[in-house]
Amino acid sequence: MKCKSAVIKLGGSLITDKSSPRTINWDSLNDSILQIYKYYKESNAKIVLVHGGGSFGHYEVDKIRKTKNVIDSFSTSLIQESMLTLALAVLKSSINSGIPASLHPAHTICKSNVKDCNYYPIINDLNNGLIPITYGDAVFDGEGKIISGDDLSVQISNIINSDCLIFATDVEGILDEKGNLIRELRRDQNINIINRNVFDVTGGIINKINKAFNSKSNNIRIVSGKEIYNALNGEDVGTKIISL
Template identity: 30%
Template sequence: METTIIKLGGALLTDKSKPFSLRYSVLNRISREIAHAYRKCTSRIIVIHGGGSFGHYVVEQHDLLHSCDAISQTIWFMREMNMIIADALSSFGIPVIPFDTHALTTIENNEIHIHLKPITYALSLNLVPLLYGDIVLKENGADIVSGDEISWYLGKQLKPSRILFATTVDGVYDKDPANPDAKIIRILKLSDLRTVDFGKAKGFDVTGGMKTKLFLGLKYLDEGIREILIFSGFREGFVYKAICGYDIEGTKVID
């Protein structure tokens, strides 16, 4: 059975302008849609979420990661957010396993390395791994590994059939989405990224927003992934349809 990776944007699940503010109605609806897709379409689903107004806010308050307190508190708050999301998924009958990203991951020579066997073993048992953007330790320090980078990395290593990015917008626009003349790019070649005006991320964001999300694709994208899609998770039914392979509005990313 083919695997699907879905990354839930931090700005989708939280209000990034307000610290520690989860959008519970959005979280519950998306959890219900993932549960429906799990039962109807595929049990091989990996869910990844961003830091939203939990991780990004704490890192900014501590002036990035220049102290033990900053590292410890960011990990603590991201774990708290992860458990809230795990609880929501579980409440709709999804056999979710929350994996602490910082416990599975290291950074060596500026490259991330994720211990994959716990994830693949979980998938083989029809369990749903749940990972998240987090603080990851390296020699003499720590760094941020975003949910986007985890998604691309696992895509390269596990060769899923599709990688889905559920965001707050309908896709990638040809200019800042705040511009009334902005239009959605239906198919985006990674080689054309430098021609796109990404605008500026709103609220607390220490990982670069849409621009960084896509440029990571240049680093990690590998052959064998049938579909990479960026779409709005605010649209009811789109998470379910995306996981099940229905055609929905969004931006398809190609090499």
């Protein structure tokens, strides 16, 4: 099934170098954006783009939590600055490719969690032919709180009733403990998977899978960043998440 509407989550591990703090993987980022642009021009699909923190936000949160018990107001500012820096790179890549993108930092629309956000600016831009971009972020509500990009992706997919929810990563999908691709994954399956957790303060791949089960999209996939276009085009790539 080709995607008429989609939420695409660009994982931090895809668009940054997680082994090097605050380092963008420009080749991977630009390639991912060009695939989205190609599909957008061919299909005129409605697309919302969400990205993760990688070696920007995740690194900052990890560093803060090692020295403080809570994320205070100043620490929140540091996380917001690091994520905005990454978001501007995603925006720049999008504009350079020809995408009519608009940027919506999560801390400007959310209070304390993804269910307490004003999504109207995103929906309005989407309905006017733009590709809105938002991202995992930090907000301050008495204390600093993390707004997960995965949570945003699922919440937005449900609000706009998207056909597809695609999580793009730096691996081909969900891998079992032997490194083999799992083609389909259901909620009641009991499997052992490879779980990498470098600089990931929102729970890693297992948490991503559990969140994906909460999407109402018909086509939920975790795929390689190299397969974004193919996933949007309805091809059987990566791991399909069966949420029903």
